Amino acid sequence: MSDLARYRLVLAVLALATLILFLLSLTVGPAAIGFGDSLSALFSEKRDAIALIMREIRLPRALLGLMIGATLGLSGAVLQGWLRNPLAEPGLLGVSASASLGAVIAIYSGLSAAFALGLPLAALAGAVLAVLVVQAMAGLRGGALTIILSGVAVSAFAGAMTSLALNLSPNPFAALEIMFWMLGSLTDRSMTHVWLAAPFMLAGWAMLASLGRSLDALTLGNDAAVSMGVDVRRVQFLAVFGTAASVGAATAVAGAIGFVGLVVPHVLRPLVGARPSRLLPASALGGASMLLAADILVRIIAPGRDLKLGVLTAIVGAPFFLWLVYRTRRQLP
């Protein structure tokens, strides 16, 4: 089988898996509605309870799972390709931590209770602030290393401020709400969240997806890429702002969800011949599949206990990552 045929097969399988998991996500939940009934209710004109559950609860949840998973997979693949490092992940730029801090401030200050979109908007503001600081630190002459180090510093500071908010929390309930929010979840999100996140995510995807060819050239290092016509400043700008827009929006509506952006590109890289440009669509689909699957599992494993999505991805993701490292340790330098 030729290289290209194999790549198309991988994409087709991943797309099919994503579609199936999306439909499953629509049909799994505490309200026991049959598979056929639930899907037909989604498209019917009736305004009964089933249609309401489908449109207001399950559809936004499945859509967000799809969008956030794709975001994490895509930006993880872009950052790994750009930094030429298999350990890069979307949280590296400090965007997730700062978006979390924005959300925590919204909960702490009562902004989130005052109006519905207070929390995601505050989280988005946090993400914007983080990327501005990181980009300002790197400036015009800074490179990838400056970006990483600034991202680490921004993450640490945002983490410290989050701890401070917990520390000074006026009552245990606020602290608990903050803790639970930070674990990451897709429960009880509405279509409003979808509409809020979608423009940022689409803009971010467009920026990240345009980088395929440049990332291929970067396989041979910065100098070689420039000599092949790659504008590395543009690559840096698009990678940073594309990640900030999409991952910032993802964190704003669902909290920080770890390991998807790290593990998915890793798993899929051998299947696409390690080519960075081919990894982008594969990783986006793979991320969507993984997040949808995880969100289905939290509903099946512990219905009624509200198991948090971020907890599950970390519990499954971390040992899996260890196994991956174990398997590939001979190839690591």
Next chain:
Amino acid sequence: MSLLSVSGLCVSLGGRPVLKGVSLDVAPGEFVGLIGPNGAGKSTLLRAALGLVRGDGRILINGNETLSIRQRARHAAYLPQERDIAWPVSVEMLVSLGRAPYGTAFSRPDAEDMKAIDRAMQRMEISAFRDRPATELSGGEKARVLIARVLAQEAPLLLADEPTAGLDPSHQIASMRVFADLASEGRAVVASMHDLGLAARWCSRLILLDRGIIIADGPPRAVLTAGRLRAIYGVEAYLGEAMGGMVIQPMDVVAADAADHEDKE
């Protein structure tokens, strides 16, 4: 018209002057060997010519001073000294990267691209392992794959930083012959190198660089004299003729006081 024209190039790295007013012209048909001791500024000259490091002075590629990054990639190809390959991509895919300056962001390689890729792989004798992951090759094989990538770019000007390092004698000679052939086809090659024997035998012109200044520029026999080798490299060398070409073999390091004496002369 010259393919590369550098005049009055000064470059400082970290506050230290590395190139102090270098001027040179490279015409089509030339295979220029850039020689000089470690730290002479060879790599910096190549990188500055491509705009990879900032410097003062005029640099014209194909008579043009203001090429965009993408346009420049069609006029000049560059083989960096760094041979790190980040991902285990196939040899063929790696060579196909050389065609990047010609397509758009999403276009697939067309028939012309495929021909250029095949030609480059045949020239470097790597067609046999086109499907193997490039990261699993030996150092010398990897070097040949990377040279093939530069050849696939098919630019009129080729700048190569120590292209023959790590190759066995037969592939060293084969690579030099490929560069000489490119020059005879009307293109130009500038290669930095440390193997003076190879440089003397294959290059049409040598540029000897020391501490950021061009010491000598001309045909190999004019540049490589026993006195210069003693003064610049600090080595005693055997210079001779064999099989219709120049032979040069460094024999021993010049004693320190003798080198001083040479400098004063």
